[in-house]
Ligand SMILES: Nc1ncnc2c1ncn2[C@@H]1O[C@H](COP(=O)(O)OP(=O)(O)OP(=O)(O)O)[C@@H](O)[C@H]1O
């Protein structure tokens with residue numbers, strides 16, 4: 001099984017308007033792909049469909065060779081999504097947020113591992129401070145640390161760059177480099193074409209509900 | 214199965230920690246319950262015999278009204294910042310999420326009861342007993358199950374928080390009737406053993422609500 005994602009004639013409608021229509025997409029295992037497109041072109045919608053958070057209105061698709069209607073939990077266990085929303089709890093600390101995520105994922109990690117993850121993102125000094133008191137960039141780095149939990153095969157990133165400073169971008173670049181080296185599949189939706197292009201094998205552009213490469 | 218319980222406990226302890234850090238909600242609900250009880254007792258204070266008679270109904274009404282706020286908040290707080298999706302994508306079992314929230318609400322309502330009971334005992338001159346305790350637990354289990362169910366349902370709707378009481382209160386009627394009736398019987402030292410039938414009814418309500426919401430949890434929580 002070489003294709004990690006196969007989408008055929010996918011369409012998604014919100015109310016009356018079609019955001020995706022007759023979209024076909026194939027991504028091979030280990031590929032790193034950029035997803036470009038204007039505001040509202042459907043990048044986030046596509047990523048959410050891939051993450052099984054939204055169902056397509058029409059068409060069929062497979063991830064990891066599985067049908068998302070039937071094997072949602074398998075698919076979710078093997079992918080991670082960095083979304084527009086940070087999915088963090090403001091009154092909990094970075095350490096507590098990571099602990100919660102790991103326990104829900106079923107990972108038996110101890111605090112040493114969490115601390116090393118926070119260290120990797122250079123936010124260890126903030127580990128015991130409530131998230132609500134942290135800067136946007138620090139929170140974003142915590143979101144990146146969450147991506148490192150477990151061993152996902154497919155990593156979906158929706159706008160990873162905003163809020164990151166220069167060192168943050170370097171850290172992310174380093175992570176992406178490692179992931180590619182480990183043979184993970186990446187999809188990066190971004191408006192920061194220059195930065196993204198450094199890290200991908202090919203570029204997909206969403207326009208008029210379809211993909212052109 | 215162990216992952217299921219691990220997830221349930223993770224949600225429960227996370228909510229516990231969050232509510233503890235942000236105690237104002239807890240305190241204001243307790244105070245609201247206290248005020249309701251006092252207001253009811255002022256309104257009826259003309260006649261102590263009447264007060265004793267009304268005590269079970271007033272107690273349960275106070276509990277229902279006072280817990281609405283925190284029940285609504287239970288799933289609403291997951292709506293912010295994409296947390297709900299964040300939990301799903303981590304692979305949470307919707308039933309584990311539901312159960313975690315349910316246990317949290319049950320804990321909260323029990324706390325509210327513990328807080329109100331002594332006051333009830335003084336104001337309305339009632340006697341505490343184990344049977345009364347059982348009734349309270351069964352009644353609040355039903356209340357938290359239904360409340361958690363509607364909290365999950367309305368959290369995904371815009372303006373959902375206004376809908377919650379509208380949906381919740383009518384469904385609570387049978388539960389309210391049964392709880393008030395058994396409480397009355399227990400307090401009146403139930404000479405003819407009628408309370409068993411009402412207790413059974415209460416248990417049946419609880420089981421139906423619990424099974425019903427666990428069966429629909431996936432549909433309710435995962436889109
Ligand atoms: N839940 C929703 N309900 C209704 N319409 C929606 C919903 N989600 C997205 N849309 C619509 O779908 C279209 C595509 O949105 P999407 O967020 O996928 O775009 P995007 O390419 O990610 O844009 P951006 O670059 O701004 O992030 C938009 O017109 C948006 O209004």
Ligand SMILES: [Mg+2]
Pocket residue numbers: 043044045084158
């Ligand atoms: Mg987007």
